[in-house]
Amino acid sequence: MNKIANRQLAKEILKNRYLYILLLPTVLYYVMFHYYPMYGVLLAFKEYHIRDGILGSPWTGLSNFEQVVHQPDFWRAFYNTLIISVGRIVFEFPAAIIVALLINEVAKAKLKRFYQTVYTFPHFISWVIISGIMLNFLGESGVLNQIIAAMGFDKVTFLTDPSLFRPIVFLSNMWKEVGWSAIIYLAAIASINPELYEAAYVDGANRYQQMRAITWPSIRGTAAILLILAVGNTMSVGFEQIYNLYNAGVYETGDILDTYIYRTGFTDGASFGVTTAVGLFKAVINCTLLFTANYTVKKLGGEGLV
């Protein structure tokens, strides 16, 4: 029985041999650059000695995690990550929906495309470039401060003031991504049957009512999926943005787990074991939140992700 099954399998594999040849680069890639690094997670439970390598380094049980929870900077980064994450969902998430609904209300196709073109461009620019643009715009002798000074007010240190850092993070990310995020909603809206609107118009529904009754239900499902993904990323709040915008003056409100890991591991020379522990802590929370959010949405009758 087993032999027959094996022979059957061998036959199937032989028949599809060209597919396996084509798939080889992909499999190699994921093994080499995703799964091979994963075994390094063991370091979270070890004390890393460069000479012994990851496998040869001695086990230390949970002592890395104990060290982590006794560092106030870790808790500060954890708290900042949470706050910025919640802020993104509260401020940035609805912004894309609102922009999509506004663009959708534009009647002229050409004008619609113009708005979309302008709003989407910054998505393709890296955070390095955008931080440079922001420096020019918000810096001490930047455009905004020139205007403020010209109007007779005191200059504002936008980029080094800890109390302004988070609002700037939200606003600049909105500036960069709102157009791109809106596209997903606009595509969902575009698939609505136009006759629905015509019927509603004949029935005397005004534009706001049409939006509530026709447009919004059509993008609700998309919004739910994006929300699940956002919740599943609670512990990763945009390393590239924060790293390019923050400075020692705003660690208090701006240092997040990702920047904390990089800074302590690579510049402050903290032990790789401890920083790996922080990384693992982050990944586990993200994974848990993703599946919880997915489960909740499904329970509420929505369409889940996995």
Next chain:
Amino acid sequence: MENTETQIRADSSAEPMAKRRGKRIGIADVIIHSILMLMTLFMIFPFYNVVLMSFSNTVAISKQAVYLIPTVLDLSAYDYIFHDSRFWNAFYVTLFVTSVGTLVNMFATVTGAYVLSKKGYPGRNIIMSGILFTIFFSGGLIPLYLAMKDIHLINKLLVMVLPVAINTFYLIICIAFFRTLPAALEESAKIDGANDIQILYKVILPIAKPMVATIALFYAVDRWNEWWYGVLFMTDTKFLPLQALLREILTNFSMLQTNINASAVLTKGMHPEMLKMAILVVSTLPIACLYPFLQKYFTKGVMIGSIKG
């Protein structure tokens, strides 16, 4: 199939919209357009100002008269950059990463997506789940760094190519696209005796050209924007890509001054801001040039519709 349907409707949906609302311009339109125009200004102005600064000179900047209307047209900042060896070095690194990187990206993504778009061969589902798992879980920064060190990629240009050979989201988009192609094409090629590799290159790719072009553009932009793996994996500054160099100049202007005498820079009448802005413009320009082509596809919904995996 869903994708193409969305595209067609996206193109034709604008006109009926006008019909249902008549030609009257109401107060709602005024408010909506005011908001959208204000946002447009807010999106364009920072770019405009950067370009303006890059074409100005120290006199104009110190008078602070640059921020709205151009008063001078001075190319000295560009002249300075284009004579700087560090700029050219970083530029060539980025050129390598963008060209070789995109080729590697396309090869790995297209072959993988083609095979994964098919079903019913042993191991397919396990491999697919293995790939999806990497979206939700990764080893983290330190393990990645140590792994790259293990395979001797530190200070090698390929560290900005191979570890990012496949973007899982683009892979999923490709898979979804290949599924929309009619199966009959392949079957007739199979009857003619072609194997899967021949089918992919002679039958599938020619009809998938627009899709392949779109994904290639997205990859090219990603590779051009590379800075982080440069910062992370390159200890030797001669391997830094353009945007990593830009980052160094932005955060620490003295990096540039160590190369060329600082006082020489100042006597040449060079304001540091001008140089920063000129490099910003140079690194943004290629993307701005590609943008019309990118935009042609994503507004039609090619990139959308597969977020559900």
